[in-house]
Amino acid sequence: HPELKCCQVDLDPKSNVAEIIPGLVDELFSNNNENQVAIRDGSRYVARLVRQQKQKLSADQKLPILENQPVELKLSEYGLIENLDWKVMQRRPPQGNEVEIQVKAVGLNFRDVLNSLGLLKEYYAEVLGITNVSQLTLGFECVGVIASVGENVSQWQVGDEVMALVYNGFSSFVTTPATSVLAKPKDMSFTEAATLPLTFATACYGLQHLAKIKPGDRVLIHSAAGGVGQAAVQIALQAGAEVFATASPPKWEFLKSAGVKNIMNSRNLDFADEIMKLTSGKGVDIVFNSLNGEHIDKSFDVLATEGRFVEIGKIGIWDRQKVMQKRPDANYFPFDIGEEIQQQPDLVGQISDELNRQYEEGKLKELSYKVFPSTEIKDAFRYMQQGKHIGKVVITMPETGDEPKSSETGDEPKSIKPEASYLITGGLGNLGLEVAQWMVKGGAKHIVLTGRRNPNETVQKIIEEIEEAGASVTVLLGDISSQESLSKILEEISASLPPLKGVIHAAGVLEDGLLRNLSWQQFTKVMSPKVTGTWYLHEMTKDLSLDFFVCFSSMAAMIGNGGQGNYAAANAFMDALAHYRRGLGMSGLSINWSTWAGGGMAASLDSSQQKQLEKSGLTAIKPEQGMQALELLLPGSSSQVGVLPVNWSEFFRQTPTAEKIPLLSGFVSSKPAASTIQKKSSFIEELEAKAISERMELLTTHIRSMLAKTLGLEDAQKIGMREPLFDLGLDSLMAVELKNRLESSLNVTLSSTLLFDYPVLEKLVKHLADDVIPVKFSEETDEKDETENVEWETDDSSTDDSEDDPTRYQEMSEDDVMDLLAKKLESLGG
Numbered sequence: 001h002p003e004l005k006c007c008q009v010d011l012d013p014k015s016n017v018a019e020i021i022p023g024l025v026d027e028l029f030s031n032n033n034e035n036q037v038a039i040r041d042g043s044r045y046v047a048r049l050v051r052q053q054k055q056k057l058s059a060d061q062k063l064p065i066l067e068n069q070p071v072e073l074k075l076s077e078y079g080l081i082e083n084l085d086w087k088v089m090q091r092r093p094p095q096g097n098e099v100e101i102q103v104k105a106v107g108l109n110f111r112d113v114l115n116s117l118g119l120l121k122e123y124y125a126e127v128l129g130i131t132n133v134s135q136l137t138l139g140f141e142c143v144g145v146i147a148s149v150g151e152n153v154s155q156w157q158v159g160d161e162v163m164a165l166v167y168n169g170f171s172s173f174v175t176t177p178a179t180s181v182l183a184k185p186k187d188m189s190f191t192e193a194a195t196l197p198l199t200f201a202t203a204c205y206g207l208q209h210l211a212k213i214k215p216g217d218r219v220l221i222h223s224a225a226g227g228v229g230q231a232a233v234q235i236a237l238q239a240g241a242e243v244f245a246t247a248s249p250p251k252w253e254f255l256k257s258a259g260v261k262n263i264m265n266s267r268n269l270d271f272a273d274e275i276m277k278l279t280s281g282k283g284v285d286i287v288f289n290s291l292n293g294e295h296i297d298k299s300f301d302v303l304a305t306e307g308r309f310v311e312i313g314k315i316g317i318w319d320r321q322k323v324m325q326k327r328p329d330a331n332y333f334p335f336d337i338g339e340e341i342q343q344q345p346d347l348v349g350q351i352s353d354e355l356n357r358q359y360e361e362g363k364l365k366e367l368s369y370k371v372f373p374s375t376e377i378k379d380a381f382r383y384m385q386q387g388k389h390i391g392k393v394v395i396t397m398p399e400t401g402d403e404p405k406s407s408e409t410g411d412e413p414k415s416i417k418p419e420a421s422y423l424i425t426g427g428l429g430n431l432g433l434e435v436a437q438w439m440v441k442g443g444a445k446h447i448v449l450t451g452r453r454n455p456n457e458t459v460q461k462i463i464e465e466i467e468e469a470g471a472s473v474t475v476l477l478g479d480i481s482s483q484e485s486l487s488k489i490l491e492e493i494s495a496s497l498p499p500l501k502g503v504i505h506a507a508g509v510l511e512d513g514l515l516r517n518l519s520w521q522q523f524t525k526v527m528s529p530k531v532t533g534t535w536y537l538h539e540m541t542k543d544l545s546l547d548f549f550v551c552f553s554s555m556a557a558m559i560g561n562g563g564q565g566n567y568a569a570a571n572a573f574m575d576a577l578a579h580y581r582r583g584l585g586m587s588g589l590s591i592n593w594s595t596w597a598g599g600g601m602a603a604s605l606d607s608s609q610q611k612q613l614e615k616s617g618l619t620a621i622k623p624e625q626g627m628q629a630l631e632l633l634l635p636g637s638s639s640q641v642g643v644l645p646v647n648w649s650e651f652f653r654q655t656p657t658a659e660k661i662p663l664l665s666g667f668v669s670s671k672p673a674a675s676t677i678q679k680k681s682s683f684i685e686e687l688e689a690k691a692i693s694e695r696m697e698l699l700t701t702h703i704r705s706m707l708a709k710t711l712g713l714e715d716a717q718k719i720g721m722r723e724p725l726f727d728l729g730l731d732s733l734m735a736v737e738l739k740n741r742l743e744s745s746l747n748v749t750l751s752s753t754l755l756f757d758y759p760v761l762e763k764l765v766k767h768l769a770d771d772v773i774p775v776k777f778s779e780e781t782d783e784k785d786e787t788e789n790v791e792w793e794t795d796d797s798s799t800d801d802s803e804d805d806p807t808r809y810q811e812m813s814e815d816d817v818m819d820l821l822a823k824k825l826e827s828l829g830g
């Protein structure tokens with residue numbers, strides 16, 4: 001129903017109502033076609049589909065020019081993230097007390113971003129003697145495998161999996177003193193471990209070593225949803241302290257889930273009054289600060305007498321003299337963990353032991369994070385620059401040809417692990433089974449398939465084949481939209497299988513129909529697995545550290561599909577949830593598939609729908625193509641991707657209304673040569689150029705050919721002038737499609753009941769000529785026209801006059817007409 005002009009406006013949650021209203025009013029009264037608009041920080045954003053480069057899709061793909069060579073990240077000029085690039089590097093063999101690490105993943109820090117923007121240029125020149133950008137290295141922490149050791153190193157062996165605090169982590173190989181190396185917790189993946197070194201070292205040193213945190217302390221942690229902030233929250237809660245946290249409002253939900261009760265806004269200064277209120281004027285014992293400007297003054301205001309102020313910031317912080325003047329009672333601890341480590345060689349060892357002990361006791365866990373492959377390094381820097389992240393941003397490094405032997409099988413950064421379990425909901429369906437087979441080929445050993453019904457014989461056979469290929473397949477029956485069933489399924493996995501590391505949510509059902517004809521029950525049926533089911537899956541797995549959480553969504557949610565309003569809405573929920581999860585720093589991907597070949601839901605399309613697809617410029621996805629796409633997308637960082645084999649020019653030619661969908665505007669240029677389109681869109685001009693006496697014939701041919709196209713008929717002449725269109729197979733969906741086609745080619749707006757008011761070609765053409773198209777079709781007088789009208793109406797013997805009298809419908813509401821139509825279709829078996 002394009003005529004309804006539905007539009008979504010996503011308003012800024014941070015703004016108050018008075019700020020929102022003017023923008024909203026502008027949006028409502030504007031004449032633009034945009035139907036997906038978001039307002040953030042006073043800027044207006046519109047949604048556009050963009051092509052994702054294949055090269056960008058792959059995480060463990062080698063860097064194009066540098067294949068098999070060790071690389072390091074360099075900045076060509078200060079000031080722009082654009083100036084970052086990977087360059088070939090020289091490895092340096094370790095001397096004496098050094099080790100060489102082959103880097104698997106790197107934690108990005110805000111200081112890397114400041115460095116690339118040149119904001120620490122002077123500090124670096126002064127403290128580190130870095131006067132030229134070519135001397136600058138990036139990456140303060142890395143995780144990897146020991147590749148070689150110096151002659152005096154005994155505590156590390158080649159193949160050990162380690163974390164390290166370094167200055168050049170963004171390198172394939174890093175040579176560093178053995179004292180800066182920590183043991184990687186055994187059960188953690190490289191990407192998970194990359195969230196730990198600097199964050200926990202900083203939080204642990206600041207809170208435990210300097211502030212000597214103890215049970216009952218009240219601690220204010222600023223930017224608590226950031227990497228160091230999250231680590232500080234874990235350490236403070238673990239110590240039995242009471243935490244007061246600040247963060248921007250979109251991150252509050254995350255902090256709540258981390259167990260923080262007192263959460264305040266980091267974007268203004270209200271936190272000070274709130275803390276004084278919450279502590280009955282006592283203030284806090286410890287401030288853990290990373291903010292600057294007035295936030296520092298206010299934080300000192302809420303620091304209790306003889307409190308401890310831990311400062312991890314760099315720019316604009318108070319010096320000791322100022323503290324002495326303003327708060328002589330306070331214990332002030334500004335520090336830079338890198339400098340502390342240099343001065344205290346044993347520090348890393350102490351922190352490493354402490355960290356591993358607490359991790360093994362289950363007291364600490366990895367932080368939430370978002371992964372970017374090395375090919376998307378600039379996106380990762382920008383993501384952090386925009387403050388979008390919660391927890392850490394982790395970059396996985398490309399493989400080089402020269403791999404050291406790891407004590408593990410070297411499973412990073414591939415997404416499938418043999419020692420993990422994978423849950424596929426709807427796993428007994430067509431795509432679920434395809435995915436299961438693909439996963440097992442990729443090394444998975446433990447697959448769980450769910451569905452509500454027992455597998456039939458064919459499915460059972462496929463399961464046996466998967467098991468023969470060396471994997472265990474567990475079928476757990478249950479309704480994914482029932483909290484109880486899902487909880488049983490997850491309990492069963494946790495009790496008897498290796499840790500769950502990935503979810504593919506492919507459960508779904510179809511129940512198509514025109515929006516106005518859909519009953520609520522048809523809605524809930526389709527929504528249950530995709531809305532309720534997806535939410536429960538998210539809620540019940542959110543404390544697990546999943547490598548992927550993939551929703552099988554549909555193109556219907558991205559660009560719409562006639563008769564699938566309920567299905568589009570259900571899938572759109574999954575799309576939104578994937579974005580939401582990424583926003584929380586968790587894994588999340590929603591794939592808007594177009595139709596797949598070979599069974600499953602596509603098989604339930606009736607033949608006319610299948611024909612419609614074929615002629616629309618879209619090709620069905622072959623299973624091997626789909627799996628290839630999944631393989632490329634799984635390790636990437638996108639939240640939502642559409643996968644559709646499409647010939648855009650054919651698509652727009654066949655569906656001219658799609659040209660008006662703003663989301664697709666980037667592809668409209670792939671329309672065929674203007675001449676073909678011109679002919680369609682300027683049909684009125686063509687009519688006008690004809691002699692009046694020839695116009696009716698031209699219009700009839702045009703409408704007939706559109707009808708034939710919609711009905712999927714090769715020969716338009718088969719459509720008789722008086723043959724009821726519904727007898728020819730026209731159904732309610734086709735009626736909408738034909739109406740849209742006509743609107744586009746005639747440049748007019750038509751009633752949604754057009755085809756029901758004029759259900760034979762002769763009547764339709766006549767109505768369009770007489771009442772709609774602003775072109776003369778007859779030299780006759782108006783009087784004559786009216787007579788002709790009457791004659792024409794009475795002349796029709798093929799239909800029941802009483803039913804097809806258009807004036808009859810003028811008395812009825814559109815809903816009444818649609819109900820009537822539904823009954824009529826039913827009686828025709830349509």
Ligand SMILES: NC(=O)c1ccc[n+]([C@@H]2O[C@H](COP(=O)([O-])OP(=O)(O)OC[C@H]3O[C@@H](n4cnc5c(N)ncnc54)[C@H](OP(=O)(O)O)[C@@H]3O)[C@@H](O)[C@H]2O)c1
Pocket residue numbers: 425426427428429430431432450451452453454478479480481505506507508509528529533552553554555592593594595596597599600601602
């Ligand atoms: N095939 C396509 O062309 C296509 C295109 C775009 C998107 N998709 C999406 O991809 C997914 C898989 O499609 P498909 O072709 O494999 O469909 P399918 O063969 O019909 O499989 C879907 C499976 O979901 C299960 N299911 C439905 N509701 C459930 C519930 N409440 N709890 C647990 N299981 C439930 C069904 O089994 P039970 O009835 O036994 O529960 C069925 O086996 C769907 O979500 C679909 O929306 C498919």
